[in-house]
Amino acid sequence: DAGVIQSPRHEVTEMGQEVTLRCKPISGHDYLFWYRQTMMRGLELLIYFNNNVPIDDSGMPEDRFSAKMPNASFSTLKIQPSEPRDSAVYFCASSLGLSGANVLTFGAGSRLTVL
Amino acid sequence: AQSVAQPEDQVNVAEGNPLTVKCTYSVSGNPYLFWYVQYPNRGLQFLLKYITGDNLVKGSYGFEAEFNKSQTSFHLKKPSALVSDSALYFCADSVNAGKSTFGDGTTLTVKP
Numbered sequence: 001d002a003g004v005i006q007s008p009r010h011e012v013t014e015m016g017q018e019v020t021l022r023c024k025p026i027s028g029h030d031y032l033f034w035y036r037q038t039m040m041r042g043l044e045l046l047i048y049f050n051n052n053v054p055i056d057d058s059g060m061p062e063d064r065f066s067a068k069m070p071n072a073s074f075s076t077l078k079i080q081p082s083e084p085r086d087s088a089v090y091f092c093a094s095s096l097g098l099s100g101a102n103v104l105t106f107g108a109g110s111r112l113t114v115l
Numbered sequence: 116a117q118s119v120a121q122p123e124d125q126v127n128v129a130e131g132n133p134l135t136v137k138c139t140y141s142v143s144g145n146p147y148l149f150w151y152v153q154y155p156n157r158g159l160q161f162l163l164k165y166i167t168g169d170n171l172v173k174g175s176y177g178f179e180a181e182f183n184k185s186q187t188s189f190h191l192k193k194p195s196a197l198v199s200d201s202a203l204y205f206c207a208d209s210v211n212a213g214k215s216t217f218g219d220g221t222t223l224t225v226k227p
Contacts, residue, residue: 031213043205043217056213091158100147100209101166106158
C-alpha cells in the first residue's frame with residue numbers, strides 16, 4: 001500500500017481564494033482524520049469520518065472550513081475564503097477502527113500558505 | 116480528562132550516546148500511550164505504543180519506552196543515538212483514535 005496520499009504537497013494562495021486539499025486514505029481503513037499543525041497550536045484534530053460519515057467536526061475552526069468524504073477512498077478539506085491565519089500544514093490520517101489502541105497512519109501533509 | 120506533556124522542547128545528544136525524550140501523562144483510567152516521529156516535510160510515523168502488559172515496550176528503529184504508572188511517565192529511549200534519529204517526536208494518549216491528544220513535540224538533535 002502506498003500509504004495515505006495527500007495533494008497538493010504545497011499550496012500558495014492569496015487571501016480570499018478557495019483552497020481544496022485532498023486525501024486518499026489507506027484502502028480498508030474505515031476512519032479518516034484531518035489535522036492541522038502550526039507552531040502556535042501544535043497538532044489539532046479538525047474533523048473525523050467513519051465509513052464516509054462525519055462523526056465529530058468540533059475542531060473545525062469556523063464556517064469557512066468544510067470537509068467531505070464522498071467515498072471510502074477520497075476526502076477533501078475546503079477553505080473558502082482563505083485567510084493568512086489559515087497558513088499551516090494540514091495532515092490527513094486514517095485508521096482501522098477507533099479503539100484507543102489503533103495506530104494513526106498519516107499522510108505527508110499539505111503545506112498551505114495564504115498571503 | 117486526558118493530556119500528555121513533553122517538558123522539553125529540545126533534546127541534544129551526541130551520536131552513540133543514549134537518548135531519552137520525556138513524556139508524562141494525566142489520564143483517568145488505563146492509558147493508551149503512543150510515540151510518533153516526524154521527519155522534515157513528512158507526516159507523523161508510528162514508533163511504538165503501550166496498551167497493557169509489559170511496562171517496557173519496544174518499537175521501530177531500536178527505540179523503546181517504559182511505562183511508569185507511579186510516575187505517570189512514558190519516556191522514549193534509545194541506547195545509542197544515530198544522527199538519522201534527529202527529528203520531531205510526539206507523545207500521544209488516546210481514549211480512542213478519534214480522541215488522540217498529542218503533546219507539543221520535542222525536537223531531538225543528534226550531533227556527530
